[in-house]
Amino acid sequence: MESAIANHPSSVRIVDSADVSADALLGAGTSIWHLAQVREDARLGANCIIGRGAYVGTGVVMGDNCKVQNYALLYEPARLADGVFVGPAVVLTNDTYPRAINANGTIKTADDWEPVGVTIERGASIGARATCVAPVTIGPWATVAAGAVVVKDVPAYALVAGVPARQLGWVGEAGQPLIAGEKPGIWICPVTKERYMETETTLTKENA
Template sequence: MAIKVRPTAQVDETAAIGEGTTVWDLAQIREHARLGRGCVVGRGAYVGPGVRIGDHVKLQNHALVYEPAVLGDGVFVGPAAVLTNDRFPRSVDPEGRLKHGGDWEAVAVEVAEGASLGARSVCVAPVRIGRWALVAAGAVVIRDVPDHALVAGVPARRIGWVGRAGVRLVEREGQPGVWECPETGALHDERDGRLVARV
């Protein structure tokens, strides 16, 4: 499958783009970024220098993924979502001089396999979003999110669990700590604030 890059997109010549990936209008992919196979980079999306993105990832329109973010396979980043990279953001140093690239240390947002970030959500680095987790639209994530967690609010907090289908899990009646996906029937066990899928 061919790589498709719209004429108004900017893809640095040092970026690596996997086969079958589509980069839409006005998107920008910076130097040494790596995108896997079958990705979709929406209109106006930004991928910073050295960002690593797995296979089958979707960045919706105007999503901003700042370096040194790492996104696993199957991640979804909703419209206008932001992955930050500066722990102490300032335009100038204490003496009022404009800061440059070497004047601060970039920190990463890591989004694990299958996780989804809702529209206009913000992940404040450094933070890790667990496998198959779901961040609600407009949420602000300031701490790590466990695998399969459903988080919402400002700051984001866990309000439930989700399975691989993205559907909110339901606790089985009479079986505390056993969660079932209403769509797939898959079962999960909750232990010490974590959810583990049954094999």
């Protein structure tokens, strides 16, 4: 493990039982916990937390201040922006039409399929045991409920749940469901009192 630690800032914490490639790039203040694996050419920003038993695939890119909870599986080429939360046992897939063998019975190799990734934008949260089936994009500040199976793109600020996941409402940047305002199309965060405007299927924050 010394080689992996030597290639990163002194503020990076990698526990002895973690498996971190020396070719991975870890930002300052990042912590990799017990039994986690971070593969070659993965790029993690500053102050990320990778929980026990989590897997970060080859070339996966994460922004700053991301949290990946225990036993989550982030398969390449997943892309996470700043401040993304990935709950326990979440799976980000990378094969839309998975098969172990080709139609002629031969074992599939890397040359027989092309990985596709899940993109999660700034501040979004993926609940425990949710599965995001690539290729999908989770919009900024969206929330995917625990156990959901996401098979299509999720708009910014949307709250989705179920199998397959469907939109139930809107959430604010504080993570709380928004409440209806005084006029149709106006939504208010019960925590911050910030206001949001709904236009057709899009939500935007006032004065953003």
